Amino acid sequence: MKIALDGMGGDFAPKNNIEGAIDALSNPTLEILLVGIQEELEQQLSNYDFDKQRITVIPSEGAIADSEQPAIAVKRKVNASINVCSGLVKKGVASGFLSCGNSGATFASATGMFGLFEGLRKPCVGAAIFGFAPETLILDLGLNVDPTPDQLVDFAALGVSQVKIIYGLEDPTVALLSNGSESNKGNRLVKESFELFHKSNLNFKGNIEGHDIASGKVNVVVCDGFTGNILLKLIEGIGNEIFNYLRCEIKDQRYEQIIQNISNKTNLMREFGGGPIIGINGIAVIGHGASSPKAISNGINSVASLANKDYINQSKNELIKLRESFL
Amino acid sequence: MKIALDGMGGDFAPKNNIEGAIDALSNPTLEILLVGIQEELEQQLSNYDFDKQRITVIPSEGAIADSEQPAIAVKRKVNASINVCSGLVKKGVASGFLSCGNSGATFASATGMFGLFEGLRKPCVGAAIFGFAPETLILDLGLNVDPTPDQLVDFAALGVSQVKIIYGLEDPTVALLSNGSESNKGNRLVKESFELFHKSNLNFKGNIEGHDIASGKVNVVVCDGFTGNILLKLIEGIGNEIFNYLRCEIKDQRYEQIIQNISNKTNLMREFGGGPIIGINGIAVIGHGASSPKAISNGINSVASLANKDYINQSKNELIKLRESFL
Numbered sequence: 001m002k003i004a005l006d007g008m009g010g011d012f013a014p015k016n017n018i019e020g021a022i023d024a025l026s027n028p029t030l031e032i033l034l035v036g037i038q039e040e041l042e043q044q045l046s047n048y049d050f051d052k053q054r055i056t057v058i059p060s061e062g063a064i065a066d067s068e069q070p071a072i073a074v075k076r077k078v079n080a081s082i083n084v085c086s087g088l089v090k091k092g093v094a095s096g097f098l099s100c101g102n103s104g105a106t107f108a109s110a111t112g113m114f115g116l117f118e119g120l121r122k123p124c125v126g127a128a129i130f131g132f133a134p135e136t137l138i139l140d141l142g143l144n145v146d147p148t149p150d151q152l153v154d155f156a157a158l159g160v161s162q163v164k165i166i167y168g169l170e171d172p173t174v175a176l177l178s179n180g181s182e183s184n185k186g187n188r189l190v191k192e193s194f195e196l197f198h199k200s201n202l203n204f205k206g207n208i209e210g211h212d213i214a215s216g217k218v219n220v221v222v223c224d225g226f227t228g229n230i231l232l233k234l235i236e237g238i239g240n241e242i243f244n245y246l247r248c249e250i251k252d253q254r255y256e257q258i259i260q261n262i263s264n265k266t267n268l269m270r271e272f273g274g275g276p277i278i279g280i281n282g283i284a285v286i287g288h289g290a291s292s293p294k295a296i297s298n299g300i301n302s303v304a305s306l307a308n309k310d311y312i313n314q315s316k317n318e319l320i321k322l323r324e325s326f327l
Numbered sequence: 328m329k330i331a332l333d334g335m336g337g338d339f340a341p342k343n344n345i346e347g348a349i350d351a352l353s354n355p356t357l358e359i360l361l362v363g364i365q366e367e368l369e370q371q372l373s374n375y376d377f378d379k380q381r382i383t384v385i386p387s388e389g390a391i392a393d394s395e396q397p398a399i400a401v402k403r404k405v406n407a408s409i410n411v412c413s414g415l416v417k418k419g420v421a422s423g424f425l426s427c428g429n430s431g432a433t434f435a436s437a438t439g440m441f442g443l444f445e446g447l448r449k450p451c452v453g454a455a456i457f458g459f460a461p462e463t464l465i466l467d468l469g470l471n472v473d474p475t476p477d478q479l480v481d482f483a484a485l486g487v488s489q490v491k492i493i494y495g496l497e498d499p500t501v502a503l504l505s506n507g508s509e510s511n512k513g514n515r516l517v518k519e520s521f522e523l524f525h526k527s528n529l530n531f532k533g534n535i536e537g538h539d540i541a542s543g544k545v546n547v548v549v550c551d552g553f554t555g556n557i558l559l560k561l562i563e564g565i566g567n568e569i570f571n572y573l574r575c576e577i578k579d580q581r582y583e584q585i586i587q588n589i590s591n592k593t594n595l596m597r598e599f600g601g602g603p604i605i606g607i608n609g610i611a612v613i614g615h616g617a618s619s620p621k622a623i624s625n626g627i628n629s630v631a632s633l634a635n636k637d638y639i640n641q642s643k644n645e646l647i648k649l650r651e652s653f654l
Contacts, residue, residue: 132568142506145514179469179556187472187553210557211564226514227554229506230537234558237538238565241459242589249585250577258576262569 001029003303004094005296007036008063008081009101011289014041017100020296022050030304033058033094035081060084063101066289070104074112082106086113089282095307096283098299100274100291106284107143107277114282117316119323123279124155124225125286126162129232131265133216135167138177139278142229149193152176152222154319156202158278159220161318165309171203172219177227178207189224197222201325232269239266274299276306278315283307328356330630331421332623334363335390335408336428338616341368344427347623349377357631360385360421362408387411390428393616397431401439409433413440416609422634423610425626427601427618433611434470434604441609444643446650450606451482451552452613453489456559458592460543462494465504466605469556476520479503479549481646483529485605486547488645492636498530499546504554505534516551524549528652559596566593601626603633605642610634 005021007014014036021032031054034041038059045055061079064070074083085097086109099106111123126139139159144151156174163172176193178186183194185207197204205218213221213231223231243263250259264271274287283306287299332348334341341363348359358381361368365386372382388406391397401410412424413436426433438450453466466486471478483501490499503520505513510521512534524531532545540548540558550558570590577586591598601614610633614626 130565130568132572145506177557179472179553187551190553210560210562211567213561214564214568224514226506226517227557230504230554230558231561233537234540234561235537235565237541238457238562238593240538241457241541242569245459245588246573246585250582252579252582255577255579255582258573261572266565 001304001307002031002033002094003300004033004035004058004085004088004097005300006063006081006085006097006099006101007034007041008060009099010287010291010296012291013100014044016291016293016296018044018048019293020291020300021055022048023293023297024300025050025054027301027304030054030300031056032300033088035060035084035088037062058084058088064105066102068102068105070102070108073102074105074108082109083113086110086282086284089284090114096285096303098274098285098287098296098303100287100289100296100299103286106286110277110282110284111280114280114284117279117281117319120154120279121151123277124158125275126155126159126278127275128268129235130214131268131271133214135163135169135219136213136216136221137163137219138213138221138223138228138231140223140225140228141232142225145224145226147189147224149189149196152189152193152224153196153200153322154279156197156200156220156222157319157322158315159222160202161315162278163219164318165306165311165314167219169219173205174202174220174222175205175208175212175218177213177221177223178209181207181209183207199326200322202322236267239263270295274302276302276311281312283311328631328634329358329360329421330627331360331362331385331412331415331424332627333390333408333412333424333426333428334361334368334384335387336426337614337618337623339618340427341371343618343620343623345371345375346620347618347627348382349375350620350624351627352377352381354628354631357381357627358383359627360415362387362411362415364389385411385415391432393429395429395432397429397435400429401432401435409436410440413437413609413611416611417441423612423630425601425612425614425623425630427614427616427623427626430613433613437604437609437611438607441607441611444606444608444646447481447606448478450604451485452602453482453486453605454602455595456562457541458595458598460541462490462496462546463540463543463548464490464546465540465548465550465555465558467550467552467555468559469552472551472553474516474551476516476523479516479520479551480523480527480649481606483524483527483547483549484646484649485642486549487529488642489605490546491645492633492638492641494546496546500532501529501547501549502532502535502539502545504540504548504550505536508534508536510534526653527649529649563594566590598622601629603629603638608639610638
């Protein structure tokens with residue numbers, strides 16, 4: 001299976017990208033299409049010892065910087081590395097791609113190139129955000145700041161297919177995130193959505209509260225992307241402060257790994273190399289800008305695993321099944 | 328100074344309430360009006376040794392249970408302990424009151440009895456929610472799930488007066504909580520509010536993100552009560568999971584207090600006995616249902632400290648000053 005990797009995206013590109021690609025070769029089924037500035041990549045690759053047949057450099061005309069306005073940059077730089085990656089997937093050359101670069105540009109490029117599932121207005125992003133509740137996916141995490149109730153129901157279906165595929169769960173539980181567990185609690189959006197969720201064929205457990213995310217009460221937590229994005233970053237921030245406090249106060253080698261785990265489990269994006277854009281007709285995984293080689297290797301394997309499990313078609317079918325339950 | 332204490336409210340009432348009241352007597356300026364079922368309170372008080380002149384039992388006709396619908400219960404049980412407490416403040420007998428009982432009923436009773444500041448539609452609640460950022464107040468924490476931009480600006484002014492009084496800060500910084508720090512980031516509410524904040528005389532620092540709450544970037548974080556409530560409970564939940572993990576993994580007496588601090592610093596409400604209802608013409612402090620005697624004693628001292636600092640008038644003036652900046 002061929003996976004495209006944006007060689008230019010990320011805070012430590014192309015070094016970490018190259019090392020991540022080489023690490024990913026330990027999966028014998030993979031070939032990497034490493035996309036970026038040809039000379040630079042080839043020169044750096046020459047420092048490493050690996051199976052030359054399994055990493056191919058695909059030239060791009062530069063890259064989109066983090067500081068660039070995504071939608072504009074994607075249109076203007078048609079041969080930038082992110083665009084070349086999505087092109088390789090679109091043409092069927094690669095089974096999916098990973099970029100740790102400008103995430104807005106990855107969204108714009110992948111969504112424009114692959115197209116949205118029928119009836120969706122925008123893709124969404126979802127992920128487990130707290131490592132002590134690893135089978136609790138939360139979405140949307142930032143793309144849809146003012147969604148409608150219909151959109152939230154669609155996100156739920158997409159989340160369900162996601163956890164079925166990733167965690168192998170049979171009938172994932174779903175809840176709406178709210179300011180109280182009672183069915184009459186919530187802001188306007190949640191109140192309007194509750195009845196729709198209730199009527200659907202989702203395994204709907206009602207409203208849950210903030211602490212229920214931490215304890216992993218359900219598998220799919222649905223919220224607007226404004227709230228989700230704040231939660232994601234709050235957990236990273238809380239984890240960081242607690243980690244620093246413990247590292248200062250407990251200088252004891254026996255407990256070093258335990259304390260490190262606090263950091264890892266509150267920054268899953270950095271740890272596991274990101275998640276796929278949900279709701280588009282192709283596999284594009286967004287990685288954390290600060291990804292380590294291991295995170296990049298994990299991200300490449302995520303792409304492969306989604307492709308192996310026919311992720312796109314499964315997600316589409318879940319959405320169709322849900323919508324039929326409203327007919 | 329006389330402070331009214333709801334003797335019947337809280338998970339461990341009246342035992343913790345009585346012990347908290349007695350502990351609060353270590354502040355020599357205080358007298359406690361302990362409100363509740365006379366026989367029960369007097370009988371339990373007889374087990375303790377304290378200055379009988381400084382705790383007076385004020386009889387009520389029962390109490391409002393946690394399970395009761397607040398607005399209805401407050402109207403129906405006119406002589407329940409919470410209502411008697413707000414009555415004592417309204418009549419000027421007590422300088423303020425603390426209840427750890429049904430918080431909705433405390434809101435309803437205090438708001439109905441004291442009345443709102445001019446032009447406010449609803450009171451709000453604000454507090455520091457993360458102990459590693461103790462001078463960062465966030466509001467609203469749950470009363471206003473769909474506020475307007477005007478309301479958010481009012482909350483900012485009320486938050487500013489709060490931190491001036493509590494932390495003694497001269498010119499507190501203020502920010503809007505958003506999904507990105509850029510001025511064009513946010514949901515509809517935040518985008519519509521940004522310009523109002525910008526034009527005001529607030530020391531406005533723009534939008535901040537989730538992790539900035541954890542690092543204490545500003546003194547007053549303004550958000551809708553839906554988001555605030557979820558954040559508050561998420562932090563409690565995250566803290567609880569991390570605390571349990573560390574307690575299991577680090578069984579070492581030397582580090583016990585450090586690990587306990589994680590729990591304390593992520594559950595400030597339980598720790599410090601709650602915060603005042605903001606925007607009403609009288610002092611009413613809401614305590615956590617699970618308050619310890621020490622938390623209740625702290626809560627009583629919070630009431631006293633707010634009264635000493637002329638909290639109500641200071642808050643009103645802050646609001647008037649802010650509104651004048653728009654003329």
